[in-house]
Amino acid sequence: MKKLTVLSVVSLCMSLSVQAADWTSLFNGKDLSNWQQLGGKAKFTIDNGVIVGESKSGEPNSFLTTKQDYSDFIFETEIKIDAGLNSGIQFRSQSLTDYNNGRVHGYQMEIDTSDRKWSGGVFEEAKRGWLYAVTRNEACQNAFNLDVWNHYRVEAIHNRIRTWVNKVACADVLDNQEGYQSGFIAFQVHSIKNKNLEGTKVRFRNPRILTEDLHNNHWYTPSEVQEINYLPNQLSAKQQSEGWTLLWDGKTTNGWKGTKLKDFPQKGWDIDNGELVIYSSGGGSTRNGGDIVTLQEFSEFELEVDFKITAGANSGIKYFVDPNLLKEKGAAIGLEFQILDDKKHPDAKKGHKGNRTIGSLYDLIPARNLSELTRSTKRVNSIGDWNRARIVVKGNRVEHWLNNIKVVEYPRGSQIFKTLVQHSKYAKWPNFGQREKGPIILQDHGDEVRFRSIKVRSL
Known part of the structure; x- marks a missing residue:
């Protein structure tokens, strides 16, 4: 037979x-x-x-x-x-x-x-x-x-x-x-x-x-x-079997706190119909509720976050954050997936060759469309529509994805990485971005931004 x-x-x-x-x-x-x-x-x-x-x-x-x-x-x-x-x-x-x-x-x-x-x-x-x-x-x-x-x-x-x-x-x-x-x-x-x-x-x-x-x-x-x-704040059966967990349950502040607080901020942040919102305070960094941080820390991981920005907004998702830096004032320090209205926010034209635009490794590596050989521009959804950020860390390899398009990849801790840091605003902090593990931060940069479907799995 x-x-x-x-x-x-x-x-x-x-x-x-x-x-x-x-x-x-x-x-x-x-x-x-x-x-x-x-x-x-x-x-x-x-x-x-x-x-x-x-x-x-x-x-x-x-x-x-x-x-x-x-x-x-x-x-x-x-x-x-x-x-x-x-x-x-x-x-x-x-x-x-x-x-x-x-x-x-x-x-x-x-x-x-x-x-x-x-x-x-x-x-x-x-x-x-x-x-x-x-x-x-x-x-x-x-x-x-x-x-x-x-x-x-x-x-x-x-x-x-x-x-x-x-x-x-x-x-x-x-x-x-x-x-x-x-x-x-x-x-x-x-x-x-x-x-x-x-x-x-x-x-x-x-x-x-x-x-x-x-x-x-x-x-x-x-x-x-x-x-x-695309089901808001829900894990599918397949995702659960793959080890995904919700970092935010869509209803409470469980698992999060203010970066400089013992608890979740009492102002600035809100939960609105399954969306985690930081409200506008006129564009000043950490002047409203301040950044919020996960209680859990991560080393090798895959993170997904849906975000929706308002016109001219600035925010970010930070990882491998050092909680010992800038304890008293200012934003928490760590690697950052930039969230920005590239058309209206002035930060898009600062930095070097677009390394402060949406999807970029902030102030270090500009986001580019790495998934389409014939298209250089990123695929960014309109103001008021949801975009999806994805960060993948495996060993020293890190990737940023925006709306399922790879936009950044780099070897964390390599000589190339260290050289980029030395030519950035982070040069004054030794071993920046090289921590073995760290929490995830959602940034308050003074503009209204909404988040949902925040999920992670260890790799």
């Missing part, structure tokens, strides 16, 4: 699942009677049983949408696209007269022909932007093949979204965005800026959907595929 490999067993299970499922075809191969076009006027035609979208210069994103809405489902189709063109599959999407004059918005599974290789990622069209850029999923980045047919699969079950490209697991998202429990499915032809791309095409065939018995037909997602959780 032929020996079955693990991969062949998984493939067999997938095959049996598909055969047993009661799929519904969304395209009859002849006409688009079950579909309608929204947005731009790129051309959609039928060619030998294939839906063909053709790019058109000067047009905004164009969408061929189902007339029916779907809530929980598994959707599959096959994709073939010309080089240079961008596209996507919208799902749980909407077009509402009271939102941007009917602009299509909602979840999208990316079809990407660029060098960044983000096919299979999850984007929120016309709202939050990238929810899951596949920056940490190399297998998915290599799954898509240009100029051939690619198999796409989306599972949207309750608040979990998972995607596959050519049976390679790509995205795993937990999200509870209000209003996105149901919506249409759509094929996108992206707008083009390069007129040389006029007439390039994306092709779709065999679109089908499953709306019943989903739990018995969903596919396995390997544990190494990162889950991104």
Whole structure:
């Protein structure tokens, strides 16, 4: 008897699942009677049983949408696209007269022909932007093949979204965005800026959907595929199994105190509907409630913090803080993930080559987009929207991530690091940033900033 490999067993299970499922075809191969076009006027035609979208210069994103809405489902189709063109599959999407004059918005599974290789990622069209850029999923980045047919699969079950490209697991998202429990499915032809791309095409065939018995037909997602959780102040079952804990419970001040106090500050800081808020005091550092610090200390760790800034705001997340420095006055001293409104706060133009901008290792290393080879600018969400900071410390290697984009990496304690310190405002403190462990600090810099979903795990 032929020996079955693990991969062949998984493939067999997938095959049996598909055969047993009661799929519904969304395209009859002849006409688009079950579909309608929204947005731009790129051309959609039928060619030998294939839906063909053709790019058109000067047009905004164009969408061929189902007339029916779907809530929980598994959707599959096959994709073939010309080089240079961008596209996507919208799902749980909407077009509402009271939102941007009917602009299509909602979840999208990316079809990407660029060098960044983000096919299979999850984007929120016309709202939050990238929810899951596949920056940490190399297998998915290599799954898509240009100029051939690619198999796409989306599972949207309750608040979990998972995607596959050519049976390679790509995205795993937990999200509870209000209003996105149901919506249409759509094929996108992206707008083009390069007129040389006029007439390039994306092709779709065999679109089908499953709306019943989903739990018995969903596919396995390997544990190494990162889950991104957007549920405020909640840990998923997977995160708990991976050792994550909430540094802030969303309700109390447990686990925190003022950096120069025995207890939590009595003014300046507040808890507002699941958000930890430092209110404005006119821009002066530590003049309101002062910085707050964890009671726990950390050495090798992964930290995630969601933050929302007001216009012109300045704040930061500090780590490897030395509690013995500046006990009497001033801000606590430690390595800092800078939080800043780069457009309006003057600190963005100070320091050296942008090393005081958002995501930077403050006054030492400027934040840059290290996840997209063809894009130098960071992906920063608008004022009033949530951004996500991620700090990873493993051995002497440290990384800063902003909205799932790596923006800083450096070897803590190396000669390069020490040289940077000697040319910074921290030069007067011996062994700055080289402590074996230290607490985490959220900074009061005199501006209103909100935090939530503060979580950490030891590495």
